[in-house]
Amino acid sequence: MIQVIDYKAGNLTSVLKALNYLGAETHVTQSPDDVRNASKIVLPGVGHFQATQLLHDLELTEATREAIASGVPFLGICVGLQWLYRGSTEAQSTDGLCHFGSMCERFPATYNNNELKSPHVGWNSLENIREDSRLLRGVPNGGFVYYTHSWRAPVSADTAASTNYGGDFTAAVERDNVMGVQFHPEKSSTVGLQILKNFVEL
Amino acid sequence: MLTKRIIACLDVRDGRVVKGIQFVDIIDAGDPAELAHRHAAAGADEIVLLDITATHEGRGTLLDTVKRTAAELFVPFTVGGGIRSAEDAAAVFDAGADKVSINSSAIARPELIGEIGSSFGAQAVIVAIDARRAENSSDPVGDAEVYVAGGRKPTGRKVVDWAREAEQRGAGEILLTSMNTDGMRSGFDCELTARVSEAVQIPVIASGGAGSAAHFAEVFGRGKADAALAASIFHFGVTDSRDLKAELQRAGIPVRLPC
Numbered sequence A: 001m002i003q004v005i006d007y008k009a010g011n012l013t014s015v016l017k018a019l020n021y022l023g024a025e026t027h028v029t030q031s032p033d034d035v036r037n038a039s040k041i042v043l044p045g046v047g048h049f050q051a052t053q054l055l056h057d058l059e060l061t062e063a064t065r066e067a068i069a070s071g072v073p074f075l076g077i078c079v080g081l082q083w084l085y086r087g088s089t090e091a092q093s094t095d096g097l098c099h100f101g102s103m104c105e106r107f108p109a110t111y112n113n114n115e116l117k118s119p120h121v122g123w124n125s126l127e128n129i130r131e132d133s134r135l136l137r138g139v140p141n142g143g144f145v146y147y148t149h150s151w152r153a154p155v156s157a158d159t160a161a162s163t164n165y166g167g168d169f170t171a172a173v174e175r176d177n178v179m180g181v182q183f184h185p186e187k188s189s190t191v192g193l194q195i196l197k198n199f200v201e202l
Numbered sequence B: 001m002l003t004k005r006i007i008a009c010l011d012v013r014d015g016r017v018v019k020g021i022q023f024v025d026i027i028d029a030g031d032p033a034e035l036a037h038r039h040a041a042a043g044a045d046e047i048v049l050l051d052i053t054a055t056h057e058g059r060g061t062l063l064d065t066v067k068r069t070a071a072e073l074f075v076p077f078t079v080g081g082g083i084r085s086a087e088d089a090a091a092v093f094d095a096g097a098d099k100v101s102i103n104s105s106a107i108a109r110p111e112l113i114g115e116i117g118s119s120f121g122a123q124a125v126i127v128a129i130d131a132r133r134a135e136n137s138s139d140p141v142g143d144a145e146v147y148v149a150g151g152r153k154p155t156g157r158k159v160v161d162w163a164r165e166a167e168q169r170g171a172g173e174i175l176l177t178s179m180n181t182d183g184m185r186s187g188f189d190c191e192l193t194a195r196v197s198e199a200v201q202i203p204v205i206a207s208g209g210a211g212s213a214a215h216f217a218e219v220f221g222r223g224k225a226d227a228a229l230a231a232s233i234f235h236f237g238v239t240d241s242r243d244l245k246a247e248l249q250r251a252g253i254p255v256r257l258p259c
Helices: A011-019 A033-037 A049-057 A059-067 A189-200 B034-040 B061-069 B086-094 B104-108 B111-120 B161-169 B191-201 B213-221 B241-250
Strands: A002-005 A025-027 A039-044 A073-078 A103-106 A120-126 A145-147 A157-163 A166-173 A177-181 B004-015 B017-020 B024-032 B046-051 B079-080 B099-102 B127-131 B146-147 B154-156 B172-179 B203-205 B227-230
Touching: A002 A033, A002 B146, A011 B099, A025 A033, A039 A059, A049 A059, A073 B161, A073 B203, A103 A157, A145 A189, A145 B111, A166 B046, A166 B154, A189 B046, B004 B034, B004 B203, B017 B034, B024 B034, B024 B079, B034 B172, B046 B061, B061 B086, B079 B127, B086 B099, B086 B111, B099 B104, B099 B111, B104 B111, B104 B146, B111 B127, B111 B191, B127 B161, B146 B161, B154 B161, B161 B172, B161 B191, B172 B191, B191 B203, B191 B213, B213 B227
Parallel strands: A002 A025, A002 A039, A039 A073, A073 A177, B004 B046, B004 B227, B046 B079, B079 B099, B099 B127, B127 B172, B172 B203, B203 B227
Antiparallel strands: A120 A145, A157 A166, A166 A177, B004 B017, B017 B024, B127 B146, B146 B154
16 A cells, blocks of 8 residues: 555645556555555645645654665655755755755756746656666656756655756656656656556556 | 756646736636646656635535546646635545645635645645736836736735745745736746846746747746746647757757657
């Protein structure tokens, strides 16, 4: 059973629809016990990083940490990826999980002396896909995925793929059983479904 | 590289896709769910479903049509028409929409933009603007006026001012339809689109007037649009997104080609 954490950040319908389409059994939860006993965890989310404060308030942070430590596959989507980091400048007072070290920051207003529109909305390509990535298995460099966000995580050794918009940022992060994607795989057509299928089949 | 989006629009009335010319002369173009899937398979980057009769006939959005269309559709899906409250929006999201498009109801009560955004995120709120160039003005583009109720009612508001306000109130995108070019297949209103795109930071979707690949290239270039929307150009097999994108790529416009 995939436990899909509901922390009232946007709409879960599309994520559930895609996972169910791929044959996965899903359960929407706010319970730390569900998270501890999950076979897999998905943390979706769109909107403001502040919303992740509810994860701390509901004691889901510690439950997630325990599940991850015992090897349960975890996938964060959009703000769900950002939560894996130390935090985001969008909501300085709310800590992330701190599984990855960096802070998420806003896109710069200009890049190479050109105005950079923000949010970054639309289809952009995955580049520098790590060959050992289990999440991105079968996804070609240059494959397109759908984004809508204004904050992003920097590229690091754990980056599994990058995307270029105002410089390279982390499109997907992966270290062992802990994974995240900044884009919306549930809205990214065949490439997105391939990625979700990889996760479901882990 | 971020690509320019091609959005297929389904204008729906009584559960059927229809197409008008300059907002009137309606003809039947097919089943919404079937057309949505055909467009997505042919490479459309997003699907928009507009319930074109919802506002002036006071009907709610056709949730069943939305549900049926959203099933197994894995590209962004926007629904508009008859959404007057955050509750209306919630019902549409529950039925499977990713974004809502609000038009008359946002003019009537601009707070609605923030109300939907605070629950579902700014990315889920598109403010649609039906625009007509000003007559008897030295700056018909700058003075273009917002119309509501399916293009029937002038509001006295300037398009650029309203787009800025919508952004400040938390809109995630602007869907700009030029009533002067809509349904004519003679090209988008590039001047008006560029004016709005320069005035806001959020993406602007150009609509009204698509007739050829060259028109798309023009509105992505000179019109500074982030996305472009069309309906009739796709429905009757004039072109599909695959052909359109291949032509755009040849013209140097970055587009998503299926891999």
